[in-house]
Amino acid sequence: MMNFEVKADPELWEKIGVDVTRLSKMREVLTDLYKKAFLSQKNRPEGMRYFDEVISNIHTGRIREILQAKEEGRPVVGTFCVFVPEEIIVGLEGVCIGLCGGSQGTIPDAEKVLPKNICPLVKSAYGFRIGRVCPYFQVLDVLYGETTCDAKKKNYELYAEELPTYVMEIPQMKRKVDEELWLKEVKAFKEHMEGVAKRSLTEEALHEGIKIINRKRKALQRLNELRMTENPPISGKDVLLINQISFYDDPVRFAEKVEALCEELEERVKRGEGVSERGAVRVMIAGTPMALPNWKVPNIVENSGGIIVYEESCIGSRYFNNLIPEESKDLESMLLNLTRRYMKINCACFTPNEERIQDILSAYERSKAEGIIYYSLAFCHTYNIEAYKVKRACEERGIPFLFIETDYSPEDVGQLQTRIEAFLEQIRERRS
């Protein structure tokens, strides 16, 4: 497996208008990073091979598949938030790509335009677009934005100058009127999406979309149950990787592969075979999403004798928790069910957001974690401020809590290493 590489296809890149020189460099960096972070792990499940393949094809094979879909008349849709209803996109046979912004490399591009003191996720993603380093951006038919945080919201105005962009209004509160607003927005989105797809969303099609995405979320839930077992059969990093991949892989194939992996993991659990050393400290992560290839903190945690057993994040539980009931088959009730399912995503952009604290506390219990690392990207005000309430709730219950605010740059790795190691030491000391 050490001959792994993230593949290149300069011809294809040229054709879709990617900056070939830069992407060539970037894929070398990604190859190295991936080998170090993932392929060096001991005792990895066989089923991870597929996901290694996906990463290897991230800039080539998958792009060819998407171009093929485009030729068949299927729309290619980019999103930045787990609020954009994937069921509708998939129901209309669209290809849904959750765009990522987890790399330091494109931040200087973005900073030519955007202020320095905003969240690195926003900067990185925008840098990928204007630096033309991301093949996915190059093949999009439309970008769906949303009104969640200010940084993203205002950034969509700039995206709109680059490519067709449509912004959904996400409510900021959870009252009845907000649910009504969201239902209207979901309907408007459906209409817009129908225009893009040049077809209308039939009841069967939406039902099919719901089933496909439910299956994908269910597979991720099953994986999550397995990673929470006493002697986890898979590393937290691998689970994060799978969640990251769920944002751009074909949903049906992806679900099948995750299910197959789960079968292997169930066998492992039966045999009592785990990935980490006995006594590894069980850590739960809560906070802002870690987009590909942002593996900085999980790397430190799992190289220092910890294992991540839960991730309360949008590339984690906030994405796969809650399904849409499959019983109703008429359009109105399916859209209402969909609306309600999405209203249960407890993003820090909402106020008040007590449900999120409850979610975190119950996930902590369920996962038998021994401490919580609250992860906030720098300048993400909503998650950053909410950290205080989560911290207080943890302290009241004697839950070890570590707050980390960081970005994608390597300069604080040494310091984070010390803080995370000390946190794990602190937990071990409490055991005895």
Add this chain to the structure above:
Amino acid sequence: MYLGIDLGSRTIKVCFLSEKGEISFEVVESGYDPLKQALGLIQKYPAKLIVATGYGRHLLKEHLSCEVITEIKAHAFGVRHFFPEARTIIDIGGQDSKVISLDKEGRVARFLMNEKCAAGTGRFLEIMAMSLGYKVSEFGEKALQGRGEIKISSMCTVFAESEVISLKNRGANPLEIARAVHQSVVDKILSMVHRVGVEEKVVFTGGVAKNVAIARLLQEALGLEILIPPHPEITGALGCALYKREQT
């Protein structure tokens, strides 16, 4: 014999602890090649007696496969040796500062470290002493001669330095500037102390604990007695040796 080594970014501290509990130590500059420096100090001892901490601990571990612990844990051990009743540790070293809260059993309950920059560290004081033309060893005493008439508003080392220069150019009393510089470090530390929560006894460690002004200003601001161990800069290294003794 147990041996603790603290590979800091500016200095390396080695502490020897005999079976009888006698402590001796050595402090050297980290220099260009800290690993070589460190190995030079300890190579005659078997790795199984050594515990390393500090910024370079993993580097040493790769070479010696010795045990490592974090500075946080090392300080908890080192402080408890002199002050078993300690509940709060304030450590200000060359490149970082931290505040550690211990529970009744002396275990680490919470801790905070400074952000990535040098504000609130020994390095900041060094740079400021230099730009005022004072020796580091006398900087604290000079500061105590100021009456606290000036305030430096910038926390950032680079901006604070230009603030100091412009104060100098305007003819401000250098003793007052020195005082203001110390106050700014103390303010930075206090904000960490308040976040962690302070309980007696409070112990001050790290090289900066030898600076009389910082200790005095902290004591005044907190209204609590601040305890300082003998040779506060070797607390981490000593903690490592003590930890090893407890393990064996």
